[in-house]
Amino acid sequence: MPQVLEFKLPDLGEGLTEAEIVRWLVEVGDVVAIDQPVVEVETAKAMVEVPCPYGGVVTARFGEEGGELPVGAPLLTVAVGTAEPSGTMTGSGSGAGPASGAAAGAEPSGSGNVLVGYGTGAPPVRRRRIRPEGLSAPAAVPAPAAVAPGPVAVVSPLVRKLARQHDLDLRQLAGSGPDGLILRADVESAIRSVPAAASTSPLSAASSAPSSQAVRPAVTAGASTRPAGERIPLRGVRGAVADKLARSRREIPDATCWVDADATELMAARAAMNGAGPKVSVLALLARICTAALARYPELNSTVDMEAREIVRLPEVHLGFAAQTERGLVVPVVRDAQTRNAESVGAEIARLTEAARTGSLTPADLTGGTFTLNNYGVFGVDGSTPIINHPEAAMLGVGRIVPKPWVHEGELAVRRVVQLSLTFDHRVCDGGTAGGFLRYVADCVEQPAVLLRTL
Structure with missing residues (x-):
């Protein structure tokens, strides 16, 4: 039975606390080798390719391109180990395990490397998508929360934070990502639609709202008094x-x-x-x-x-x-x-x-x-x-x-x-x-x- 290991965004040095995902280099189902670059991130210092310390099959990715992740947050999960059926990964010869020929039940270990250029030099393998035996669907893309109860289909902590700041219930959003994953764009679209929805029927909304919420339109109006114009986040370089x-x-x-x-x-x-x-x-x-x-x-x-x-x-x-x-x-x-x-x-x-x-x-x-x-x-x-x-x-x-x-x-x-x-x-x-x-x-x-x- 393969073992699923979580790879967290490593400390890239110089006191950096977060990084923006620029481009994913692998997808769910891809086979990766030890120290193979899996994602390109932009820190406040430079663009960096981050290698994965494990070899195996990518089972989940966390974070969308253009979003930010804090150091120590889950980056992806990899299934490592051996599996016998044809077409699945093996523990040797393919670079699919954390160490060649790792015994079942042994403690998995990776290279421990952080930046490309300091790795073991294992050659990258050709990408191929498979579903390891005994593994369920990727944890990062559960069924849409709007369809069934359970965990909300959000993997980015920044998306959750953005929703909290604007009092949005993520369970009421339909994600546009794979398998209903809620993306940052979905939350931003919902934020933009709030003033428009309120302006279509102000009287009915005011008459049906409880007295304790009567001040909410004033709060919204106050927020809209900020200077208009394009807002560009001060992040990255x-x-x-x-x-x-x-x-x-x-x-x-x-x-x-x-x-x-x-x-x-x-x-x-x-x-x-x-x-x-x-x-x-x-x-x-x-x-x-x-x-x-x-x-x-x-x-x-x-x-x-x-x-x-x-x-x-x-x-x-x-x-x-x-x-x-x-x-x-x-x-x-x-x-x-x-x-x-x-x-x-x-x-x-x-x-x-x-x-x-x-x-x-x-x-x-x-x-x-x-x-x-x-x-x-x-x-x-x-x-x-x-x-x-x-x-x-x-x-x-x-x-x-x-x-x-x-x-x-x-x-x-x-x-x-x-x-x-x-x-x-x-x-x-x-x-x-x-x-x-x-x-x-x-x-x-x-x-x-x-x-x-x-x-």
């Missing part, structure tokens, strides 16, 4: 960015200083580099300049522990850079940037940028930064006052590099000019340190040979 930026403004007493710099010589040096070897981006050169500046002004590569009332200076420079994607703003991190030259930094920036565009960044790629470089010049703007990427201590903003009138060697000339902005945590340093850092960066931009002193 957008929600994480909103939380981090709001926390930065609340906790960090930031200040900003800026300077215009003549980048003509930097652009000429880049052209010379690219003519002699692999192309180096402007962002890579600026990143290398930042690491040299942080070596001179380590106060800006730090964080503040207010509980201990201490400034923590960090030995490594994990350089974040802002990248705009279809999913919103993300900040990938170049690890140990202080050990890399411009070419190495550029290659890593290119790799992380491509991963950001395809949505394949991992949580590790997006966390642990100590200083951020923000090139908003790509949007065609000159300046900005960046918000510090909490819990870091500073961010360098770079505007567009454009030809402008400039006094060069005592004469008016057209030069390539860029505005540099430094936002810093005033707790870690004063204006003298921040100004020294920014001036050094500007000097390296104007005279790249200055950087040779620190190489």
Whole structure:
């Protein structure tokens, strides 16, 4: 007799408490192998494929695409074990058990892995749908509650919460999902229909309602006074960015200083580099300049522990850079940037940028930064006052590099000019340190040979 094991949404690290189901990779009845990815989820950090630690047959899925699940909530159930009849799963040769050749009645065990890439390397098997012997219909899709008494056909805790918030009786809803499963769309449709139903016969509704419910229309009317318009949930990447930026403004007493710099010589040096070897981006050169500046002004590569009332200076420079994607703003991190030259930094920036565009960044790629470089010049703007990427201590903003009138060697000339902005945590340093850092960066931009002193 197969044993049904429940696989819960694992802790994906970095303190994440929930994830949105983007796409199911398996269906009920599919055979899965140990560590085979079964669902793609979006956390506040990145898109992640979640592997299942058990091998067997999927008997139920919990949660709909587009819905959110908290960490520790049931994700799916898998039937593992052996069964003799032809066409059903076996315990060996198919990857259908938690371990090859597992004995009947033995304690099932999975790989224990959480993220793809750290698994046992078991090859994925071709999907095939079967119903294991002795198993009833999937628990996640019971008969519609509106047809017969019993458990309500809802598997998502978010759907239940949404119904509770709007005083909806789920037993009176007919689900549009498989076997009458009530989806989030069903609840939202019912919510939208409540005001419409009330407005069709207000007199009859008022006359038949008990006096204790006479205040309900007023409550509904009050709710409708909220500003009209499209409402977009702050969740996923957008929600994480909103939380981090709001926390930065609340906790960090930031200040900003800026300077215009003549980048003509930097652009000429880049052209010379690219003519002699692999192309180096402007962002890579600026990143290398930042690491040299942080070596001179380590106060800006730090964080503040207010509980201990201490400034923590960090030995490594994990350089974040802002990248705009279809999913919103993300900040990938170049690890140990202080050990890399411009070419190495550029290659890593290119790799992380491509991963950001395809949505394949991992949580590790997006966390642990100590200083951020923000090139908003790509949007065609000159300046900005960046918000510090909490819990870091500073961010360098770079505007567009454009030809402008400039006094060069005592004469008016057209030069390539860029505005540099430094936002810093005033707790870690004063204006003298921040100004020294920014001036050094500007000097390296104007005279790249200055950087040779620190190489």
